[in-house]
Amino acid sequence: MYAEERQQAIAQLVTEHGRLSVAAIAAQFDVTTETARRDLSVLERMGLVRRVHGGAVPASSLAVIESGLGERDRANTEEKDLIAKAALEQLPPAGGTVLLDAGSTTGRFASLLPRDHRLTVVTHAVPVAARLVSHPQIELHLLPGRVRTTTQAAVGADTVAAIGALRVDIAFLGTNGLSLTHGLSTPDHDEAAAKRAMVAAARTVVCLADSSKAGSEAAVRFAALDEVDVLVTDSGLAPADRTAFASAGPEVVVA
Structure with missing residues (x-):
C-alpha cells in the first residue's frame, strides 16, 4: 500500500470511529508508530483530521476530552x-x-x-x-x-x-x-x-x-x-x- 492510500484509509477510519490511536494505526497497517504519527501530521495539514494526545479525531470534532x-x-x-x-x-x-x-x-x-x-x-x-x-x-x-x-x-x-x-x-x-x-x-x-x-x-x-x-x-x-x-x-x-x-x-x- 502506498503512503497516500494508507493515509486515505486512516482518514476514513477516523471519521467512522470518531477517534483512532497511533498504536491502532500502526497495528492495522503494519507500520511503525513514527510512520503513523507522520501520516496523521500529513492528514492534519490537509484538514482531514485533528491530532489529539495519542491519536486523532475528525477535523470537525469540537469536543475536548482532557485525560486525567x-x-x-x-x-x-x-x-x-x-x-x-x-x-x-x-x-x-x-x-x-x-x-x-x-x-x-x-x-x-x-x-x-x-x-x-x-x-x-x-x-x-x-x-x-x-x-x-x-x-x-x-x-x-x-x-x-x-x-x-x-x-x-x-x-x-x-x-x-x-x-x-x-x-x-x-x-x-x-x-x-x-x-x-x-x-x-x-x-x-x-x-x-x-x-x-x-x-x-x-x-x-x-x-x-x-x-x-x-x-x-x-x-x-x-x-x-x-x-x-x-x-x-x-x-x-x-x-x-x-x-x-x-x-x-x-x-x-x-x-
Whole structure:
C-alpha cells in the first residue's frame, strides 16, 4: 500500500470511529508508530483530521476530552523517562530557582532531581510537591489556588498572582498540544493562565513533551514556540518536525 492510500484509509477510519490511536494505526497497517504519527501530521495539514494526545479525531470534532493525570502517566512511559533524564542537563547551577509545572513528564523529572544539588523549587502541582517534600537539598514552595482533580494542580487567580510575583531561573513546563501554528496548548483556560504566568516568570523556558504531542492542538494556547528556549522530546519526533520546531525558536534536545 502506498503512503497516500494508507493515509486515505486512516482518514476514513477516523471519521467512522470518531477517534483512532497511533498504536491502532500502526497495528492495522503494519507500520511503525513514527510512520503513523507522520501520516496523521500529513492528514492534519490537509484538514482531514485533528491530532489529539495519542491519536486523532475528525477535523470537525469540537469536543475536548482532557485525560486525567493517571491515564497520561501510563502513556508513552519509556519516552517520558528518557525525556525526564535528559532534562536534568537543563538544571541551573546549585542555588538556582526553578518552576515545575504539573504533568506526568514533569512529575518524572521531579523524581530524578539529584540529592546533591541545592535548589529552590516552586510548583503548583500537588504530586510534584509530594515527591520533593522529603528532599533535604530542596527548598520547596507550593503555590496557592484551587486544586483541579484532573491534573492535581493549583489554578486560579491566587495561583496566577503568586507566580506573577516571581522571577525564576528556569521553568520546566508540560503541554497537551505542540504545533507550529498553535504553539503550546492545553484544554483548560485556568491551566493555560497558570502556564502562561510561568512562561512570563522565567528567564529560561524548557518544555518537556513526548513526540506524540507533536502536531496536536488543544483549545487554549499558553505560549508561542518562540517563547520556548528548549524543547526536550524523544526520538519518535520526525526529522522534518524536529527541523521545523527548531526553526520556530527553541533548541530541540532529543532524549
